[in-house]
Amino acid sequence: MSTKLPRWLIAFSALVYLFLHLPIVVLVIFSFNDSKYAVSWTGFTWAWYQRLLEREDILRGLEASLIVGAASTLVSAVFGTLIALALARHRFRGRTALEAFLYVPLVTPEIVVGISLLILFVLLKVPLGLATITIAHIAFSISFVVVVVLARLQGMDRNLEEAAMTLGADEITTFWKITVPQLWPGIISGALLAFTMSFDDYVITSFVSGTGSSTLPIVVYTMVRRNIEPSINAISTIILVATAVLIYLADRLGREKGA
Amino acid sequence: MAPPASSAAEPIVQFTRVSKHFGDFRAVNDISFDIRKGEFFSLLGPSGCGKTTTLRLLAGFEQPDTDGGTVKIAGEVVNTRRPYERQIGMVFQNYAIFPHLSVERNVAFGLEQHKVPAAEIPGRVTQALEMVRLDPGQYAKRMPNQLSGGQRQRVALARALVLRPAILLLDEPLGAIDLKLRKEMQLELKALNKNLGLTFVYVTHDQEEALTMSDRIAVMDHGIIAQLGSPAEIYENPRTAYVARFIGESNFLGGTATRQGGAWQVASPNGAFIIPDAPGLAEGATVQIAVRPEWMDIFPVDHCPSGENAVPGTVREVIYLGETMHVIVTLGDGTDCTVAVRNEGQLIKPLPWKKGDRAAVSWLPEDCQVLEQA
Numbered sequence: 180m181s182t183k184l185p186r187w188l189i190a191f192s193a194l195v196y197l198f199l200h201l202p203i204v205v206l207v208i209f210s211f212n213d214s215k216y217a218v219s220w221t222g223f224t225w226a227w228y229q230r231l232l233e234r235e236d237i238l239r240g241l242e243a244s245l246i247v248g249a250a251s252t253l254v255s256a257v258f259g260t261l262i263a264l265a266l267a268r269h270r271f272r273g274r275t276a277l278e279a280f281l282y283v284p285l286v287t288p289e290i291v292v293g294i295s296l297l298i299l300f301v302l303l304k305v306p307l308g309l310a311t312i313t314i315a316h317i318a319f320s321i322s323f324v325v326v327v328v329l330a331r332l333q334g335m336d337r338n339l340e341e342a343a344m345t346l347g348a349d350e351i352t353t354f355w356k357i358t359v360p361q362l363w364p365g366i367i368s369g370a371l372l373a374f375t376m377s378f379d380d381y382v383i384t385s386f387v388s389g390t391g392s393s394t395l396p397i398v399v400y401t402m403v404r405r406n407i408e409p410s411i412n413a414i415s416t417i418i419l420v421a422t423a424v425l426i427y428l429a430d431r432l433g434r435e436k437g438a
Numbered sequence: 439m440a441p442p443a444s445s446a447a448e449p450i451v452q453f454t455r456v457s458k459h460f461g462d463f464r465a466v467n468d469i470s471f472d473i474r475k476g477e478f479f480s481l482l483g484p485s486g487c488g489k490t491t492t493l494r495l496l497a498g499f500e501q502p503d504t505d506g507g508t509v510k511i512a513g514e515v516v517n518t519r520r521p522y523e524r525q526i527g528m529v530f531q532n533y534a535i536f537p538h539l540s541v542e543r544n545v546a547f548g549l550e551q552h553k554v555p556a557a558e559i560p561g562r563v564t565q566a567l568e569m570v571r572l573d574p575g576q577y578a579k580r581m582p583n584q585l586s587g588g589q590r591q592r593v594a595l596a597r598a599l600v601l602r603p604a605i606l607l608l609d610e611p612l613g614a615i616d617l618k619l620r621k622e623m624q625l626e627l628k629a630l631n632k633n634l635g636l637t638f639v640y641v642t643h644d645q646e647e648a649l650t651m652s653d654r655i656a657v658m659d660h661g662i663i664a665q666l667g668s669p670a671e672i673y674e675n676p677r678t679a680y681v682a683r684f685i686g687e688s689n690f691l692g693g694t695a696t697r698q699g700g701a702w703q704v705a706s707p708n709g710a711f712i713i714p715d716a717p718g719l720a721e722g723a724t725v726q727i728a729v730r731p732e733w734m735d736i737f738p739v740d741h742c743p744s745g746e747n748a749v750p751g752t753v754r755e756v757i758y759l760g761e762t763m764h765v766i767v768t769l770g771d772g773t774d775c776t777v778a779v780r781n782e783g784q785l786i787k788p789l790p791w792k793k794g795d796r797a798a799v800s801w802l803p804e805d806c807q808v809l810e811q812a
Contacts, residue, residue, distance in 0.1 A: 336532065336534060338531075338532060338534035339534050339536060339537075341497075341528070341534070342530060342534040342536070343547070344498075344499075344520065344522045345497060345521050345522070345526055345527055345528040345598070345607075346522075346548035346551055346597065346601065347551035347552050347601070348522060348551045349520070350520075352551065357536060360538045
């Protein structure tokens, strides 16, 4: 086999990438277009971004997204780390099953998760609102944290903790002074992923949000249904950039070596 | 320091009928031994022999089975005592330097845990680094990933020694560093042991390392102690074929014993030879002996010195090893026998042996070791 790629393969790959990313490029470009209609380029403007600041529904959506994101991320990070510790460090009945179940939320269709959560909340008579959105987001974010932290734990040298104990540190001190600093990049990386998932989620949120409270993606969708205006492009671009930055950070931290 | 009541020979560690299972695997099987205060004690054996488990039982990372005997440190049973309640220090095979802390913070860690006043810490850290010959000015502020393997090794040692533990446990600490540095560290560890008066318990699979450093060696095999003794006892009087094979090289000969005066004659397929009296010998018993290559000599057949045992064979190979020459002689029953001869200069005074020569290997009856049947 030759290591040189055939020319047709390069061309084919280029086409696929174009197909995948052209719409996004167009979206970003037209968020700066000085025209009310997204059909032709008429000049550069920041106007659509400025417009966003005047729209109370978008600002409220952003606020809701940030509250839900922060709360669900915090809870997922703490409990995800604890679950990862339990899975990595203890042998107990049902451990393998528990680990397998972790991946279920990652592969279950969002619409199924959304419907099942809605049914659960209705059955339990929980009023829909920011609280239910947060619970739903925790339900799918926690797996991300567990997977990332677990990977880091499995790569961690157990002798570090043993060394700390021979130096006089008890279990709790060892956990805070040795284990947590080693896991920190994994926990942050998992938390960033969790926040990204929460910030981007539309489908599940749409089931459990009720009427009063809407996160940013819900607000955007409602706007699109009414009429498409270039502000949509602007808010979409902001979401895109924010997500990309978070994913980049999560990936970089996830790769950071312990030693 | 030590209370006056404790004599130098008082054991600081006592294992009494200690067993440890992992599932169905017997890692340590009913072992008993003492470690004396201040001695350099080695646990030697191949991987899986139980030496590391024994060390971990002493460190407190493992606990003996229920009814699995007692581990005592300084006279107190410590079976269930946690590692941080045991006055032990440990150096790990992979050093286990805390990667997120600088060299000085690594060394200070134990002092901080023991609530040493903050004002004393920098001085003790410097002192510990100097003790392991690591220049504090140059290395104290470095992070572990800026150190070589040998330097990490020294940091690990300083970190353990700064607390002056009663017992220092070392788990194959020299396994990952190169030969020259390893030889140097062997001597330094030995010197630290003697100068500080601490008890060292050293786990290794390297027999030469154990012989070089130890006051006493416990040779382990499948969870039991095959033999415990000084390096000379282990090397010169191996009790079993396992020990003879594991420590240095040995030639093995065997046959049926018959009493002959104060000694015994052994009839073997390669000819008869004499062995000294040994416990457990009986008329007609099958015996096996081990003879070290350097205690054998090689002569033309029929020219052996009288009073020595001699067994004839054919030279198979002459191997040049630098300070010695190994002549491998195939005996009558097909087994090989290695004879080590001092190299007196092959260019000036070459050995008179070449492949295919008839020769006899000889040894003094008292230079053989009668082995216990395993």
